[in-house]
Each structure stands twice: as structure tokens, then as C-alpha cells.
Amino acid sequence: MATEGASEQSLWQGIKDFWSDRFRILDSYHPYIRRETPLPSWSAADVEEFMASDPVHGPVLKKTRDAVKFLAVGGIVGAVSTAAFAWKYSKSPHGAALSLGAGAVFGMSFGQEIANHSLQLYRLDTMAAQVKFMEWWQKKTQG
Numbered sequence: 001m002a003t004e005g006a007s008e009q010s011l012w013q014g015i016k017d018f019w020s021d022r023f024r025i026l027d028s029y030h031p032y033i034r035r036e037t038p039l040p041s042w043s044a045a046d047v048e049e050f051m052a053s054d055p056v057h058g059p060v061l062k063k064t065r066d067a068v069k070f071l072a073v074g075g076i077v078g079a080v081s082t083a084a085f086a087w088k089y090s091k092s093p094h095g096a097a098l099s100l101g102a103g104a105v106f107g108m109s110f111g112q113e114i115a116n117h118s119l120q121l122y123r124l125d126t127m128a129a130q131v132k133f134m135e136w137w138q139k140k141t142q143g
Contacts, residue, residue, distance in 0.1 A: 050133050060128075067115035082103030083103060
């Protein structure tokens with residue numbers, strides 16, 4: 001019985017290690033997400049101040065923020081077009097609602113890919129820019 005418990009614990013540790021390797025991206029945000037007191041909210045003016053003050057990460061963060069517009073437009077276009085198509089051919093409210101949700105997700109995915117290629121985000125380290133902004137904001141608000 002004792003070996004079964006150890007074997008089960010070893011299996012669980014293996015699964016945890018497997019998934020923690022796949023989601024290593026979250027380690028960069030760990031100091032800012034899991035805090036006793038959360039960071040205060042920031043405004044667009046604060047982000048603009050950071051972009052002006054950091055010549056390396058500022059332009060990257062600006063491009064990252066511009067990419068959100070592509071995601072939003074893609075989500076709206078995808079949601080409306082698929083819901084309209086579903087409503088036109090089925091007249092089913094629940095089908096149109098499901099199409100609205102699925103279309104929004106698919107549209108956002110396409111918008112993200114369009115932004116990635118048109119703004120050439122694949123060449124930039126956008127996560128590093130976001131982490132640098134969080135570090136800057138933490139230093140600015142705490143001292």
C-alpha cells in the first residue's frame with residue numbers, strides 16, 4: 001500500500017512537471033500576479049509615459065497595444081458575420097448565439113494572426129516588454 005501512494009504521488013509530480021514546462025510563460029508574470037496586495041490600476045497616460053521613457057521596450061509595447069485593435073475588429077466581424085449567417089439560414093436563436101460566440105473566438109484568432117504578421121510581432125519579445133512595464137509600474141507606485 002505504501003508503494004501505491006508513492007507511485008501515485010510520483011505520477012502526479014510527473015504530470016505537474018510536464019504541464020509546468022508547457023506553461024513556463026506564466027513564470028515571468030508570477031511576481032505581479034500572486035501578490036499579497038495587487039498593483040494599483042494604471043491609466044493610458046501611465047502606459048504612454050512608460051513608452052516615452054523606455055527606448056527599447058516602449059515601441060514594442062506600443063505595437064502590442066496596437067495589435068489589440070486587430071483582435072477587437074476580428075472578434076466583432078467574426079461574431080456578427082457568423083451569427084448573421086446562422087440566423088439567415090436557420091432562424092434558431094440558440095444556434096445564432098452559439099455562432100456569435102464561436103465567431104468571436106475565431107475572429108479574434110484571425111485578428112491576432114493578422115496583427116502578428118502585419119505588425120511583425122513575431123520578431124519582437126512582447127512578453128519582455130509587458131514584464132518591463134510591470135516592473136516599471138511597480139517601482140513607480142511603491143517608491
